[in-house]
Amino acid sequence: QKEVEQNSGPLSVPEGAIASLNCTYSDRGSQSFFWYRQYSGKSPELIMSIYSNGDKEDGRFTAQLNKASQYVSLLIRDSQPSDSATYLCAVRLASGGSYIPTFGRGTSLIVHP
Amino acid sequence: DAGITQSPRYKITETGRQVTLMCHQTWSHSYMFWYRQDLGHGLRLIYYSAAADITDKGEVPDGYVVSRSKTENFPLTLESATRSQTSVYFCAAGGRRGGTDTQYFGPGTRLTVL
Numbered sequence: 001q002k003e004v005e006q007n008s009g010p011l012s013v014p015e016g017a018i019a020s021l022n023c024t025y026s027d028r029g030s031q032s033f034f035w036y037r038q039y040s041g042k043s044p045e046l047i048m049s050i051y052s053n054g055d056k057e058d059g060r061f062t063a064q065l066n067k068a069s070q071y072v073s074l075l076i077r078d079s080q081p082s083d084s085a086t087y088l089c090a091v092r093l094a095s096g097g098s099y100i101p102t103f104g105r106g107t108s109l110i111v112h113p
Numbered sequence: 114d115a116g117i118t119q120s121p122r123y124k125i126t127e128t129g130r131q132v133t134l135m136c137h138q139t140w141s142h143s144y145m146f147w148y149r150q151d152l153g154h155g156l157r158l159i160y161y162s163a164a165a166d167i168t169d170k171g172e173v174p175d176g177y178v179v180s181r182s183k184t185e186n187f188p189l190t191l192e193s194a195t196r197s198q199t200s201v202y203f204c205a206a207g208g209r210r211g212g213t214d215t216q217y218f219g220p221g222t223r224l225t226v227l
Contacts, residue, residue: 099207
């Protein structure tokens with residue numbers, strides 16, 4: 001059973017809109033949370049990491065973490081067609097200090113002009 | 114930045130043959146990983162290594178062997194390839210530095226087993 005869940009999508013948004021991607025996880029002791037972007041035929045690329053409750057902003061990207069509700073989200077403001085990709089959520093579970101992230105299956109985002 | 118390289122990038126082989134996929138990092142990240150990615154399954158961890166000479170199984174280790182004699186190299190061997198091992202294989206390196214977790218992926222190897 002997958003411990004990190006994402007809606008597979010596709011999520012379709014118009015250019016300039018805010019895209020909201022969500023991820024839930026099952027392990028309450030999870031410590032680190034990541035968002036990766038993967039273009040078709042390419043490898044995943046780390047775009048955001050977040051470790052504490054609240055918002056973390058980086059350019060047009062904002063990661064939001066709510067540990068009480070066990071979800072992490074990624075907001076993409078002013079979405080561009082170049083943002084069209086699959087977005088993978090990853091969570092580092094609390095397991096004796098080892099560094100083993102678990103990935104969700106990803107959400108496909110389509111930004112149409 | 115070619116911090117992680119994989120070779121070959123494409124490989125076609127036949128059922129029953131042994132295949133080795135190479136992974137090399139130019140950094141000194143302690144952790145290295147092998148994933149396979151298939152439609153409908155997402156990224157699945159095959160094996161990982163916390164340091165040289167320390168390896169451990171991931172979610173789908175059957176049919177694969179790894180070694181890590183040097184920090185920078187982490188080869189993955191398919192001992193007797195099967196069609197179900199047709200996939201895209203990604204190597205990754207990462208760990209915790211300065212209070213920040215990182216993980217970087219190589220470009221991938223597309224393997225076809227006939």
